[in-house]
Amino acid sequence: MSSTQEAAALATAETAPRPRRRGRERAGRGGAGSWIIGVYSLLALAIMMIPIVYTIVFSFNDARRTNIVWRSFTFDNWLSVCDDPRVCEAFGNSIVVGVVATIAATVLGTMIAIAIVRYTFRMRTLITVLLFLPMATPEVVLGSGLGSQFVNMGVERGLWTIIVAHIMFCISFVVVTVRARVASLDPALEEAGRDLYASPAQVFWRVTLPLLMPGILAAALLCFALSFDDFIITNFVSGNAETFPKFVYVAASRGIPPQSNVIASAVFVFAIVLVIVAQVSAGFRRRRIARAG
Amino acid sequence: MAFGAFASSGPDLSGAAPRRRSYIAIILLAPGILYLVATFVAPLVSLVLTSFKEPGGDFEIGEYVYAFRWENYLEVFERFGEIFLRTFGYSVIATVIALVVSYPLAYFIGVILRPFPLWQSLVLILVIAPFFISFLLRTLAWKAIFADEGPVVSFLQTVGVLGPEDYLNGTAFTVVFGLTYNFIPFMTLPIYASLERLDLRYVEAAGDLYAGPGARFWRVILPLSLPGVVSGTLLTFIPASGDYINASKDFLGSTNTVMAGNVINDLFFQSFYPVSAAVAIVLMIAILIPVIAYVAKSGSEELL
Numbered sequence: 001m002s003s004t005q006e007a008a009a010l011a012t013a014e015t016a017p018r019p020r021r022r023g024r025e026r027a028g029r030g031g032a033g034s035w036i037i038g039v040y041s042l043l044a045l046a047i048m049m050i051p052i053v054y055t056i057v058f059s060f061n062d063a064r065r066t067n068i069v070w071r072s073f074t075f076d077n078w079l080s081v082c083d084d085p086r087v088c089e090a091f092g093n094s095i096v097v098g099v100v101a102t103i104a105a106t107v108l109g110t111m112i113a114i115a116i117v118r119y120t121f122r123m124r125t126l127i128t129v130l131l132f133l134p135m136a137t138p139e140v141v142l143g144s145g146l147g148s149q150f151v152n153m154g155v156e157r158g159l160w161t162i163i164v165a166h167i168m169f170c171i172s173f174v175v176v177t178v179r180a181r182v183a184s185l186d187p188a189l190e191e192a193g194r195d196l197y198a199s200p201a202q203v204f205w206r207v208t209l210p211l212l213m214p215g216i217l218a219a220a221l222l223c224f225a226l227s228f229d230d231f232i233i234t235n236f237v238s239g240n241a242e243t244f245p246k247f248v249y250v251a252a253s254r255g256i257p258p259q260s261n262v263i264a265s266a267v268f269v270f271a272i273v274l275v276i277v278a279q280v281s282a283g284f285r286r287r288r289i290a291r292a293g
Numbered sequence: 294m295a296f297g298a299f300a301s302s303g304p305d306l307s308g309a310a311p312r313r314r315s316y317i318a319i320i321l322l323a324p325g326i327l328y329l330v331a332t333f334v335a336p337l338v339s340l341v342l343t344s345f346k347e348p349g350g351d352f353e354i355g356e357y358v359y360a361f362r363w364e365n366y367l368e369v370f371e372r373f374g375e376i377f378l379r380t381f382g383y384s385v386i387a388t389v390i391a392l393v394v395s396y397p398l399a400y401f402i403g404v405i406l407r408p409f410p411l412w413q414s415l416v417l418i419l420v421i422a423p424f425f426i427s428f429l430l431r432t433l434a435w436k437a438i439f440a441d442e443g444p445v446v447s448f449l450q451t452v453g454v455l456g457p458e459d460y461l462n463g464t465a466f467t468v469v470f471g472l473t474y475n476f477i478p479f480m481t482l483p484i485y486a487s488l489e490r491l492d493l494r495y496v497e498a499a500g501d502l503y504a505g506p507g508a509r510f511w512r513v514i515l516p517l518s519l520p521g522v523v524s525g526t527l528l529t530f531i532p533a534s535g536d537y538i539n540a541s542k543d544f545l546g547s548t549n550t551v552m553a554g555n556v557i558n559d560l561f562f563q564s565f566y567p568v569s570a571a572v573a574i575v576l577m578i579a580i581l582i583p584v585i586a587y588v589a590k591s592g593s594e595e596l597l
Binding site: 111133138146147175236253264 | 313314315318319321322324325328329330334336337339340342343394397398400401402410411414416418419420421423424425426427430431432434435437438474477506527531532535538543544553554557558569570573574576577580581584
């Protein structure tokens with residue numbers, strides 16, 4: 001995560017219903033101020049795009065040993081992604097870790113989110129603090145803590161210890177994301193299910209869970225994104241196992257093969273397409289609802 | 294949404310069912326909470342215990358036994374006091390720059406682009422786009438751009454800002470730049486989330502009451518978006534102060550830019566576990582104190 005906290009905030013934004021605005025507002029009233037802010041913002045965004053463009057462009061570089069100087073354009077790196085088998089192995093490990101950690105953290109986090117919104121229980125404050133703290137603790141502390149615990153216990157570190165760590169830092173983010181959805185759920189819908197003689201299990205599986213799904217999916221996406229890009233915590237708990245970010249870190253001191261740019265670029269394009277499709281379909285849905293209601 | 298929830302008031306619960314007391318709550322909570330106790334609380338305890346360990350009898354590197362060697366902490370302050378100050382300085386500067394860049398950007402997306410939902414979505418995607426490309430590769434891209442023969446240094450040398458022998462990589466400038474760049478979306482998104490909900494009729498009302506642009510901003514817009522500023526500041530400052538990628542010598546830093554995270558990482562992998570743990574504990578306390586003070590002062594009712 002290092003980087004990534006809340007990557008899917010955009011997706012998350014769709015899970016909580018927007019506040020209904022009363023009356024008409026006059027927004028963005030032109031003016032010189034708006035123009036200055038607009039130009040400033042576009043400039044800032046342009047600078048933020050530089051490393052992305054750089055990474056994608058250099059995936060097409062005909063690099064020999066080090067991918068620092070631009071030589072010439074080639075598709076070879078894209079066609080020979082797995083020539084350095086370590087890149088692909090690390091990528092595969094990242095996918096495995098991400099999928100397993102996401103499933104486990106999403107299940108655990110969703111259960112907690114439902115409990116927090118729907119039920120009263122003892123030690124509520126303590127549990128809230130326990131859920132907040134992992135997000136407020138620097139990753140290097142989380143990582144070295146878990147790492148030193150594994151060392152103290154004499155545990156062999158590897159892929160499974162990475163998964164253990166990733167589930168841990170995902171849970172809080174899942175709780176925060178799903179909680180908003182549970183809170184906005186109209187209890188009348190579940191009451192209607194009960195009135196129609198649905199058992200509690202049927203109400204849960206056929207009414208509650210489908211209604212929570214957008215929130216759960218957003219949380220799962222967020223968790224996968226955090227897990228996939230995490231390096232700081234992974235580094236302390238991985239032993240000899242390599243995820244994609246760890247491969248890049250290890251390779252950084254002697255030159256990154258262009259194949260890692262290929263993988264990063266492909267993941268980027270995939271993720272962006274996914275987000276755009278989600279946005280556009282959400283936009284259509286909103287418009288349809290607005291028209292109907 | 295996730296950001297609003299981080300440090301601002303929670304979602305509107307007025308329409309929700311009243312909370313019930315039931316054994317189901319325990320079934321729902323137990324697995325996740327026990328997991329966090331085992332993988333978050335226990336490691337913190339382990340970190341504290343490790344930080345007091347002393348070298349084992351046979352003096353083999355990496356062999357330590359449980360003890361109460363508080364001198365480990367003395368060593369932390371003597372050897373790394375300056376590094377802690379640097380860590381704090383870098384993180385504060387990066388957070389302030391991120392705020393200065395993010396606020397207008399968030400205002401642009403949340404308020405100016407509000408009448409154009411399609412553009413709003415597209416620009417928002419640009420803000421989170423860096424998340425989708427590897428954190429380490431992004432940082433390495435800046436390293437190449439700031440390289441001695443790279444475009445930025447050449448340009449600055451031609452203009453005369455930098456002398457022919459000057460460089461950028463490995464200086465405080467590149468480290469703070471990297472920290473700012475890497476964590477800026479954490480600042481922009483929560484501020485955007487606050488501004489997107491800002492009811493513009495308040496701003497109009499202020500205008501009707503003869504408030505100038507300055508008063509409208511300082512006394513209406515900023516206070517109403519403060520929850521976003523608070524969560525953005527935390528979400529930027531916390532990861533920045535624990536980061537060791539940007540400051541590492543293989544990335545944007547050098548031996549002159551070492552931060553607390555680098556010390557924790559380096560000592561850990563040289564098997565100096567006790568001192569590494571002591572640095573981590575000091576870092577955590579040093580971060581939690583200002584964070585708690587800040588959250589308390591900005592008056593967030595509900596953390597989660």
